[in-house]
Amino acid sequence: MRLGIAGLGTVGAGLVRLLEKHRERLQTATGKTLNVTAVSARDRNKDRGIDISAAKWFDDPVALASSDDIDVFVELVGGEDGPAHDAVAAxxxxxxxxxxxxxxxxxxxxxxxxxxAEDKGVSLAYEAAVAGGIPVIKTLREALAGNEVSRVYGILNGTCNYILTKMQEEGLPFEDVLEEAQDLGYAEADPTFDIGGHDAAHKLSLLTSIAFDTQVAFDQIHLEGIESISPADIEAADELGYRIKLLGVAVRTETGIDQRVHPAMVAKHSAIAEVSGVTNCVAIDGDFVGNLLLVGPGAGAEATASAVMSDIRDVACYGLTGAPFVTPAWSLAPYQRATLGQHTGAYYIRLSVYDRPGAMAAIATRMAEQEVSLESIVQRRPKHQLPGTGVRPELGSPTSVVLITHETTEAAIRAALEAIEKDGKIAHPPQMIRIEQLR
Ligand SMILES: NC(=O)c1ccc[n+]([C@@H]2O[C@H](COP(=O)([O-])OP(=O)(O)OC[C@H]3O[C@@H](n4cnc5c(N)ncnc54)[C@H](OP(=O)(O)O)[C@@H]3O)[C@@H](O)[C@H]2O)c1
Incomplete structure (x- = not known):
C-alpha cells in the first residue's frame, strides 16, 4: 500500500518515525507492504530528522493527493480550508x-x-482528529455500535486543562500560567483558538455527529473559554469540593441536542476531576454499556501518529472502513439544537458586591423572583483582609460574594444576573460557572 503524506510537521514526522519503527509488525499484521511513496510540505530543505529520501516530493499537496504514485492520502497539513481541504477533496x-x-x-x-467519500466508495478516516491518542472514534463507531448514546462529554483540550491544573496547584493567575505554557510549547503563540474553546468545539462537533447520527454543527455550539477564570474561582471551587475543567458536553434532550463547551465545576472525587495537565478524556453514556471513561494523551507527535496509524491499518486490512460518520451522509439528521436556556443544574456565581446596606438583600430578591433557591452564600475577603489581619475593607468598596444555587434552569439564572447587574449593586460583570454532576 503506497502512502502519500502531506504535512511533515509534528504529526507527519511522527508518523514516519512510527512507521520506521513498526513497519515489519504492521506489514505482517495487515498482509500489505506499507511504503511512503510521496510526500509534500512547504520547505523541501528543512531537516526533519526523518528519512524521506525514497519518497517523491510534491510542492503542491493537491497534486500529491490525486497522483498515481499513491493509494492512500494522509492529510497532516491542517486548516479548515485552503490546501488541506482542496487536497482531501481531490x-x-x-x-x-x-x-x-x-x-x-x-x-x-x-x-x-x-x-x-461515500459516492466514490473510499474511506475518510479521522481517529486522530478527536482527542489525539485516545481511540474514541473507533470506540463510538465500533465498540459501542449496539448502544444509544445519551451523552458524550470530556476534557478535549490539553492546553486549557494544563492551564487550569497549574492555576489550581500553584494559585497563579491565568495570564502567568498561559505565558509559562507558551514557553513550554503547550500553548501556541496565538492561543485564542485553544483557550477560547474553539479547538474543543471542533472535536465535540465530530463526537456529536457520530454519537447522535446528526449532521456536524460546529457553529451551533454554545462556546465559552477559560479566560475569565480567576484564582478566586479556583480557590472557591477547591473549598467547596470542586475542580474547574473546560468541558465539551453533548446531551440528547427532549427539544434537541445540547452542545456546549465551557468551564464547569466537577466534584473533586469524580474521575474526570482527576484528569490533570495536558491529558484529555472522553466519557460516553450508552444505554447498554453504561458510563465509559477513556483517558489519555490528547496531542503530541507520538500519540497522534499512533491514532493516524490505526486508521492506516484499517484501510490496509479492510479497504473501505464504513461511512465516515457511521450513518451514511445522506441520512444524517439535520442538527436540532436544544431550546436555549433549558439546561438545568446547580450554578456557582461570584459577584463583586458593593459593601453597602441592602446590597445582599437586593441580590437575594432578584434570585427569588426567578425562583432560584440558594444552597449557600459566602462572603469571601481577600487574604490580606481576613479576620486577624487587622485590615478592614472600606465601606462601599466591592467585596467578593460566592453563591451556590440549587438546581435551576439557565434561563432563570441569566434573568436573575441581568437584573442584579441593572440594579448597580455589583462592580464587575458576574462570574457564572455551571456545576456538572458527573461520575
Ligand atoms: N500536533 C498535535 O499534537 C496534533 C494533535 C491532533 C491533531 N493534530 C492535527 O494534525 C494536523 C497537523 O498538525 P501538526 O501539529 O503536525 O502541524 P505542523 O507541525 O504545523 O505541520 C504542518 C505541516 O504542513 C505543512 N504545510 C503547511 N502548509 C502547507 C502547504 N500549503 N503545502 C504543503 N505543506 C504545507 C508544513 O510544511 P513545513 O514543515 O515545510 O512548514 C508542515 O510540515 C492538524 O490538522 C492538527 O490539527 C495535531
Whole structure:
C-alpha cells in the first residue's frame, strides 16, 4: 500500500518515525507492504530528522493527493480550508482513501467530504482528529455500535486543562500560567483558538455527529473559554469540593441536542476531576454499556501518529472502513439544537458586591423572583483582609460574594444576573460557572 503524506510537521514526522519503527509488525499484521511513496510540505530543505529520501516530493499537496504514485492520502497539513481541504477533496474525487487528523476541516466540511467519500466508495478516516491518542472514534463507531448514546462529554483540550491544573496547584493567575505554557510549547503563540474553546468545539462537533447520527454543527455550539477564570474561582471551587475543567458536553434532550463547551465545576472525587495537565478524556453514556471513561494523551507527535496509524491499518486490512460518520451522509439528521436556556443544574456565581446596606438583600430578591433557591452564600475577603489581619475593607468598596444555587434552569439564572447587574449593586460583570454532576 503506497502512502502519500502531506504535512511533515509534528504529526507527519511522527508518523514516519512510527512507521520506521513498526513497519515489519504492521506489514505482517495487515498482509500489505506499507511504503511512503510521496510526500509534500512547504520547505523541501528543512531537516526533519526523518528519512524521506525514497519518497517523491510534491510542492503542491493537491497534486500529491490525486497522483498515481499513491493509494492512500494522509492529510497532516491542517486548516479548515485552503490546501488541506482542496487536497482531501481531490484525493477522494480521485478514488483514494483518505486519513486525516484535521478536526477543523471536518468540523466545517465533514458532511460534504463524507458524501464524496461515500459516492466514490473510499474511506475518510479521522481517529486522530478527536482527542489525539485516545481511540474514541473507533470506540463510538465500533465498540459501542449496539448502544444509544445519551451523552458524550470530556476534557478535549490539553492546553486549557494544563492551564487550569497549574492555576489550581500553584494559585497563579491565568495570564502567568498561559505565558509559562507558551514557553513550554503547550500553548501556541496565538492561543485564542485553544483557550477560547474553539479547538474543543471542533472535536465535540465530530463526537456529536457520530454519537447522535446528526449532521456536524460546529457553529451551533454554545462556546465559552477559560479566560475569565480567576484564582478566586479556583480557590472557591477547591473549598467547596470542586475542580474547574473546560468541558465539551453533548446531551440528547427532549427539544434537541445540547452542545456546549465551557468551564464547569466537577466534584473533586469524580474521575474526570482527576484528569490533570495536558491529558484529555472522553466519557460516553450508552444505554447498554453504561458510563465509559477513556483517558489519555490528547496531542503530541507520538500519540497522534499512533491514532493516524490505526486508521492506516484499517484501510490496509479492510479497504473501505464504513461511512465516515457511521450513518451514511445522506441520512444524517439535520442538527436540532436544544431550546436555549433549558439546561438545568446547580450554578456557582461570584459577584463583586458593593459593601453597602441592602446590597445582599437586593441580590437575594432578584434570585427569588426567578425562583432560584440558594444552597449557600459566602462572603469571601481577600487574604490580606481576613479576620486577624487587622485590615478592614472600606465601606462601599466591592467585596467578593460566592453563591451556590440549587438546581435551576439557565434561563432563570441569566434573568436573575441581568437584573442584579441593572440594579448597580455589583462592580464587575458576574462570574457564572455551571456545576456538572458527573461520575
Ligand atoms: N500536533 C498535535 O499534537 C496534533 C494533535 C491532533 C491533531 N493534530 C492535527 O494534525 C494536523 C497537523 O498538525 P501538526 O501539529 O503536525 O502541524 P505542523 O507541525 O504545523 O505541520 C504542518 C505541516 O504542513 C505543512 N504545510 C503547511 N502548509 C502547507 C502547504 N500549503 N503545502 C504543503 N505543506 C504545507 C508544513 O510544511 P513545513 O514543515 O515545510 O512548514 C508542515 O510540515 C492538524 O490538522 C492538527 O490539527 C495535531
Amino acid at each position: 484525493a477522494l474525487a480521485a478514488g483514494k482513501h483518505v486519513v486525516t487528523a484535521n478536526k477543523a476541516l471536518l468540523a466545517k466540511h465533514g458532511v460534504e467530504l463524507a458524501s464524496i
